[in-house]
Amino acid sequence: MEDLNTWGQWLRTGLELAATVAFALSGVMIAARSRLDAVGLVVVAFVAAFGGGTLRDLLLDVRPFFWVKNAVFVWGILALCVVAMLFMRQRHFAPTERVIQLPDALGLGLFTAVGVDLALRQGLPNVVAVLMGIVTAVFGGVLRDIVCNEIPTAFRDHRPYAVCAFIGGWVFLGLLAVNAPDWIALVASVLVTAGLRLLALWRNWRLPAWQV
Amino acid sequence: MEDLNTWGQWLRTGLELAATVAFALSGVMIAARSRLDAVGLVVVAFVAAFGGGTLRDLLLDVRPFFWVKNAVFVWGILALCVVAMLFMRQRHFAPTERVIQLPDALGLGLFTAVGVDLALRQGLPNVVAVLMGIVTAVFGGVLRDIVCNEIPTAFRDHRPYAVCAFIGGWVFLGLLAVNAPDWIALVASVLVTAGLRLLALWRNWRLPAWQV
Amino acid sequence: MEDLNTWGQWLRTGLELAATVAFALSGVMIAARSRLDAVGLVVVAFVAAFGGGTLRDLLLDVRPFFWVKNAVFVWGILALCVVAMLFMRQRHFAPTERVIQLPDALGLGLFTAVGVDLALRQGLPNVVAVLMGIVTAVFGGVLRDIVCNEIPTAFRDHRPYAVCAFIGGWVFLGLLAVNAPDWIALVASVLVTAGLRLLALWRNWRLPAWQV
Numbered sequence: 132m133e134d135l136n137t138w139g140q141w142l143r144t145g146l147e148l149a150a151t152v153a154f155a156l157s158g159v160m161i162a163a164r165s166r167l168d169a170v171g172l173v174v175v176a177f178v179a180a181f182g183g184g185t186l187r188d189l190l191l192d193v194r195p196f197f198w199v200k201n202a203v204f205v206w207g208i209l210a211l212c213v214v215a216m217l218f219m220r221q222r223h224f225a226p227t228e229r230v231i232q233l234p235d236a237l238g239l240g241l242f243t244a245v246g247v248d249l250a251l252r253q254g255l256p257n258v259v260a261v262l263m264g265i266v267t268a269v270f271g272g273v274l275r276d277i278v279c280n281e282i283p284t285a286f287r288d289h290r291p292y293a294v295c296a297f298i299g300g301w302v303f304l305g306l307l308a309v310n311a312p313d314w315i316a317l318v319a320s321v322l323v324t325a326g327l328r329l330l331a332l333w334r335n336w337r338l339p340a341w342q343v
Numbered sequence: 344m345e346d347l348n349t350w351g352q353w354l355r356t357g358l359e360l361a362a363t364v365a366f367a368l369s370g371v372m373i374a375a376r377s378r379l380d381a382v383g384l385v386v387v388a389f390v391a392a393f394g395g396g397t398l399r400d401l402l403l404d405v406r407p408f409f410w411v412k413n414a415v416f417v418w419g420i421l422a423l424c425v426v427a428m429l430f431m432r433q434r435h436f437a438p439t440e441r442v443i444q445l446p447d448a449l450g451l452g453l454f455t456a457v458g459v460d461l462a463l464r465q466g467l468p469n470v471v472a473v474l475m476g477i478v479t480a481v482f483g484g485v486l487r488d489i490v491c492n493e494i495p496t497a498f499r500d501h502r503p504y505a506v507c508a509f510i511g512g513w514v515f516l517g518l519l520a521v522n523a524p525d526w527i528a529l530v531a532s533v534l535v536t537a538g539l540r541l542l543a544l545w546r547n548w549r550l551p552a553w554q555v
Numbered sequence: 556m557e558d559l560n561t562w563g564q565w566l567r568t569g570l571e572l573a574a575t576v577a578f579a580l581s582g583v584m585i586a587a588r589s590r591l592d593a594v595g596l597v598v599v600a601f602v603a604a605f606g607g608g609t610l611r612d613l614l615l616d617v618r619p620f621f622w623v624k625n626a627v628f629v630w631g632i633l634a635l636c637v638v639a640m641l642f643m644r645q646r647h648f649a650p651t652e653r654v655i656q657l658p659d660a661l662g663l664g665l666f667t668a669v670g671v672d673l674a675l676r677q678g679l680p681n682v683v684a685v686l687m688g689i690v691t692a693v694f695g696g697v698l699r700d701i702v703c704n705e706i707p708t709a710f711r712d713h714r715p716y717a718v719c720a721f722i723g724g725w726v727f728l729g730l731l732a733v734n735a736p737d738w739i740a741l742v743a744s745v746l747v748t749a750g751l752r753l754l755a756l757w758r759n760w761r762l763p764a765w766q767v
Contacts, residue, residue, distance in 0.1 A: 189401060190397075190401075190408070192404070192406050255407075255411060256411070256414035257414075258414050258417050258418060259410075259411050259414050259417065262417065273386075273490075277489060277490065277492075280492065281492065282377065282379070282383075282490075282491060282492045283383070283490065285382060285383070285386075286374075286379045286380065286382055286383025286386055286387070286490070287377075287378065287379050287380055287383050288380065289380040291382075292382065293382045293386070294381075294382060338380045338381045338382065339381055339428070339432070340380070
């Protein structure tokens with residue numbers, strides 16, 4: 132995404148920021164539901180926010196990590212957690228599925244595109260790049276759920292989640308393949324991924340099941 | 344394993360393919376038993392098939408991964424999962440322990456030798472090379488079980504599994520140390536590992552227990 | 556920690572050895588409580604002992620790992636596990652929380668300082684270095700608990716643990732910043748971390764909670 136140098140770069144950074152906050156909040160909510168303590172809440176927020184990107188960078192052997200290069204993000208998540216904890220102390224605050232859904236869908240789309248982009252720049256095969264996009268977007272949540280000792284939601288609730296990222300990743304790849312400008316590929320794939328996810332939730336789509 | 348260049352290389356590739364399919368199927372079965380959805384099933388199949396080798400490569404800092412270099416494997420696992428899902432939809436298909444045992448034993452032997460070999464080529468100490476063989480062979484299953492929120496079978500069912508890999512790994516090392524041809528060391532260690540595993544299952548050997 | 560070359564180096568190696576044994580024992584105890592078999596016990600002891608440092612080295616892209624460079628540690632943990640298993644077979648041996656507490660507190664302090672030190676030498680930002688110290692000290696236990704299919708104790712028991720490491724890490728950083736000798740920074744931060752942890756256990760300090 133070479134031509135994102137000016138306002139495009141700002142847009143991308145802004146989107147990453149928004150998605151990171153959304154993922155961290157999903158971690159805060161699940162940690163609170165799992166009755167973790169303050170440390171567990173902070174760690175799970177970290178894992179949810181940075182876990183997917185960090186796992187992707189580990190797999191791609193990329194250093195430094197996003198949050199090492201921008202240590203301000205670490206402070207930001209810490210601050211976010213403190214605010215969330217104060218908020219949860221002051222009033223009864225029942226985190227609902229519904230509150231998580233919208234930011235989660237946006238983060239899903241954003242991180243998928245970012246992950247595919249990074250993998251492509253390393254010259255990886257298309258299908259591996261899409262996998263890396265999915266890892267970026269989905270495995271923060273997967274690691275979050277594993278730490279909270281739950282089967283990852285993404286793997287068991289029969290509602291399309293990683294599947295949306297899979298499709299969005301191929302949209303991103305396809306648009307780049309026809310030489311679409313980077314920002315169009317980015318915006319389109321985010322819209323497709325997040326749109327499919329929200330549509331799936333709204334229309335209550337289910338992944339196919341089988342007899343066991 | 345330098346002298347595996349001709350038909351030996353084909354044998355090794357074939358063995359890796361067979362073992363990968365076997366491990367992926369073990370993932371499919373456990374995912375189905377854990378009532379995961381289609382995405383969970385695919386991911387667990389991936390983790391079971393590539394998790395051990397990927398963890399080994401992460402630890403040894405080897406890139407690209409096996410499945411990145413040969414992206415066709417990724418498509419293969421996807422196709423395998425689709426076929427398995429169609430099959431499970433058509434008829435009641437109860438995955439049993441028994442079905443998993445034979446391919447699992449073969450994969451155990453194969454991946455152990457491959458892992459030991461790779462670690463030795465990096466000049467690691469013998470005991471670490473054997474550990475890397477065990478990681479290659481056993482930790483796909485370990486990660487698979489962790490994702491399915493179970494205590495890894497390899498760690499709790501008191502039937503020798505990693506122990507067979509441990510012995511097979513030393514057999515491989517020992518044969519190389521006495522300058523046996525690579526393919527003999529490979530075949531012998533696979534036979535020892537898989538044979539011990541199957542013998543252990545057949546004779547119902549148990550690891551020693553203690554009072555708690 | 557350049558000036559630790561002579562007896563300081565010995566002190567540090569001795570401390571790492573003691574802490575590694577302590578962490579391995581915590582793994583042995585939890586594995587026995589979770590009724591794992593002999594293989595599970597050895598693996599959990601390994602994960603508890605080397606997991607934190609290995610995860611840190613993975614994140615920092617440092618090779619070879621501590622236990623690869625010093626393969627004698629691998630044999631040491633194996634021997635420790637065999638002795639522990641023989642001991643547990645001979646007499647009824649109920650591992651108690653209390654037995655774990657002191658070695659755990661010392662290991663917490665030691666590994667935190669070691670981790671911060673290593674991260675600083677890589678030129679990482681202060682807050683990331685402290686995180687790496689916490690990862691070194693705490694994530695062996697976290698991975699240990701995840702393998703045993705429990706929510707990590709460090710995240711849910713409301714008793715300060717990682718928080719002590721957080722404070723001790725900043726003490727280490729602060730003392731280096733005012734040009735204190737390395738060994739003073741090391742000893743002081745270990746004393747602060749372990750002291751805070753033991754004080755927290757003794758005075759029964761609790762992390763703040765909230766309504767859910």
